[in-house]
Amino acid sequence: MSMSQRMSTATPAPFASRPLHPGFGIEVTDLDLSNPDSDAVVDALVSALDTHSLILVRGQTLSNARHVDISRRFGDLLTHVLKQFLTTGLPEIYVLSNVSEQGKPIGNHKEGWNWHSDLSYVAEPSMGSLLYSVEVPPEGADTLFASMHLAWESLPPATQTRIRNMTATHSYEGYYSRAFADRAPLTDEQKARTPDVVHPVVRTHPTTGRLSLYVGQDIVKQIDGLPAEESTSLLAALNAHAISDAFTYRHKWQQGDLIIWDNRCTMHCATPYDDNRYRRVMHRTTVAGTRPF
Ligand code: SIN
Secondary structure (H helix, E strand, O other), rough: OOOEEEEOOOOOOOOOEEEEEOOOOOOEOOOOOOOHHHHHHHHHHHHHHHOOOEEEEOOOOOOOOHHHHHHHHOOEEEEOOHHHOOOOOOOOOEEEEEEOOOOEEEEEEEEOOOOOOOOOOOOOOOOEEEEEEEOOOOOOOOEEEEEEEHHOOOOHHHHHHHOOOOOEEEEEHHHHHHHHOOOOOOHHHHHOOOOOOOOOOOOEEEOOOOOOOOOOOEEEEEEEOOOOOHHHHHHHHHHHHHOOOEEEEEEOOOOOEEEEEEOOOOOEOOOOOOOOOOEEEEEEEEEEOOOOO
């Protein structure tokens, strides 16, 4: 099986894979997800996500409907509050793109150019996302992923003790106004759907019980109960630690890549590209999750 290997669990996994990073993430090989016969394998990927936090499958040709069907095997799907970017005809697909058609953007450009976990700004954030690359630039636009399990586990014990029971406030409005300062503000309806929420700074994976750091840039407004300056510096220190090279995987996209990640124990960050020269079209589905604890 050359580069690929069977995963060594008691019951062999029904797919071949290789690690992407020493601490998390696998690439699953020899898999055609367009074929509904692969559904049993998709169900195995649902459990594999708990162990590996991130799964890459390259070389796929997925219709929008198939993307949604695969995603539903992970759980119920959420629809994004920015409805203007649900442009495929299937409201479960959120489009990220710099492309406009008939003078209208088909997707949200410059979305996620900050370290975050998807939908951390709602009371029950997403458990996972499935991002499919429809069209990608030949250079730039990599996505970085960081394991928040590794980030937590490598913190000094004194810091672990200090932050173990802390909470933080996550704010979509705060993020939106910083990331998209040149756009019209959120509507009252969008604000009503995204009030600020409070989550633990250290969360427990509901399936494995493993702990992870739950922080992020821009969306996380403050660590609660601390003077503003202390909150800012602690948050900056935790974010800097969390995105250390040692815990990070950089993904260089090819057309037809599908990445499935666990939002409960990873953060990710999209990176810039020459958006005057190149087109980028990405389709994301977002799986419902439960309240972090
Ligand atoms: C996201 O934050 O989900 C977007 C990631 C990307 O576009 O690479």
